[in-house]
Amino acid sequence: MVYEKAPAKINLTLDILHKRKDGFHEVEMIMTSIDLSDRLFFEVLTKDVIIVDSENRYVPNDHRNLAYQAAKVFKKQCGIRSGVKIDIDKNIPVAAGLAGGSSDAAATIRGLNRLFSTGLSNEQMEKMAEQIGSDVPYCIQGGTQLAKGRGEVLTPLPPLPACYVVLAKPKIGVSTKEVYGKVDLNNMIHPNNELAIKALEDQDFQAVCDQMVNVLEPITMNMHKEISPIKEQMDNADADGVLMSGSGPTVYAIVKQQSKAERIYNSLKGFCEEVYVVHSLR
Ligand SMILES: C[C@@](CO)(OP(=O)(O)O)[C@H](O)COP(=O)(O)OP(=O)(O)OC[C@H]1O[C@@H](n2ccc(N)nc2=O)[C@H](O)[C@@H]1O
Numbered sequence: 470m471v472y473e474k475a476p477a478k479i480n481l482t483l484d485i486l487h488k489r490k491d492g493f494h495e496v497e498m499i500m501t502s503i504d505l506s507d508r509l510f511f512e513v514l515t516k517d518v519i520i521v522d523s524e525n526r527y528v529p530n531d532h533r534n535l536a537y538q539a540a541k542v543f544k545k546q547c548g549i550r551s552g553v554k555i556d557i558d559k560n561i562p563v564a565a566g567l568a569g570g571s572s573d574a575a576a577t578i579r580g581l582n583r584l585f586s587t588g589l590s591n592e593q594m595e596k597m598a599e600q601i602g603s604d605v606p607y608c609i610q611g612g613t614q615l616a617k618g619r620g621e622v623l624t625p626l627p628p629l630p631a632c633y634v635v636l637a638k639p640k641i642g643v644s645t646k647e648v649y650g651k652v653d654l655n656n657m658i659h660p661n662n663e664l665a666i667k668a669l670e671d672q673d674f675q676a677v678c679d680q681m682v683n684v685l686e687p688i689t690m691n692m693h694k695e696i697s698p699i700k701e702q703m704d705n706a707d708a709d710g711v712l713m714s715g716s717g718p719t720v721y722a723i724v725k726q727q728s729k730a731e732r733i734y735n736s737l738k739g740f741c742e743e744v745y746v747v748h749s750l751r
């Protein structure tokens with residue numbers, strides 16, 4: 470049995486440069502891992518099947534599961550004939566902009582690489598991950614990284630200075646494809662990734678907060694009226710930085726002080742069904 474932790478990510482920035490010929494958007498975004506994780510357990514089966522069990526009603530247990538898809542690609546490319554059982558202990562909210570499914574897929578590639586002693590390098594695993602989804606290559610190593618291209622061109626960055634992350638997910642599911650479909654390239658306020666990277670290099674927490682911009686935020690907020698009141702509430706509670714992650718709908722606040730994190734958590738609990746306080750991950 471092999472065990473892997475699959476952490477969620479938040480977007481500190483998310484920029485879109487243009488729409489590509491393949492239908493995807495050219496992005497430039499800074500992502501960082503947080504201490505809110507799924508746990509995956511892998512076992513070899515003698516019969517050549519892939520079995521996924523997640524015990525979460527929002528997560529499919531068949532070929533639609535991103536961990537299943539990752540196992541399929543892995544087995545084919547590494548010529549593995551035996552089967553595999555994947556148990557997913559799901560903690561990351563689903564369809565939330567936190568890359569839960571992508572992180573499970575990446576953890577599957579890492580886990581099977583250990584289970585079958587196939588010795589793939591991080592670069593080889595990232596290449597394999599591209600076939601599953603745009604966020605999966607980032608999730609192979611996680612941490613703080615700049616992602617370009619479709620999301621697969623990665624540059625490691627210095628970590629987000631240690632802080633608390635308060636997350637609130639309104640009870641709505643968001644389709645990433647639909648949000649990207651509403652992008653208007655002539656009408657967006659872009660983040661300044663250069664300044665955001667400098668802030669990380671200087672380990673200047675407040676400067677990182679000042680650069681937090683996500684071009685998808687106004688689009689998803691227009692589609693779902695539940696999101697902006699959460700952001701306002703976090704702002705009013707004096708959060709250091711507040712932003713929607715990915716295509717949403719999760720909104721997060723980052724703060725240095727534990728007391729402030731608790732205050733924000735308490736102000737949102739009861740108002741919003743899923744609220745979490747976690748640490749940033751180095
Ligand atoms: C928005 C982001 C930001 O991190 O994350 P989430 O909100 O999903 O967490 C990602 O770009 C999402 O990545 P991921 O969820 O892996 O997307 P994919 O499965 O590859 O693509 C889903 C759909 O999103 C659109 N898409 C995705 C990535 C990209 N660079 N351009 C796109 O236009 C495409 O329409 C695609 O069909």
Ligand SMILES: Nc1ncnc2c1ncn2[C@@H]1O[C@H](COP(=O)(O)OP(=O)(O)O)[C@@H](O)[C@H]1O
Nearest residue numbers: 533534535563564565566567568569570571573
């Ligand atoms: N292992 C998985 N965990 C979560 N969702 C999954 C998984 N496999 C497939 N999915 C599907 O992928 C969709 C997006 O899920 P998720 O990765 O959590 O969101 P996001 O892309 O917004 O970060 C969900 O609607 C779900 O049906």
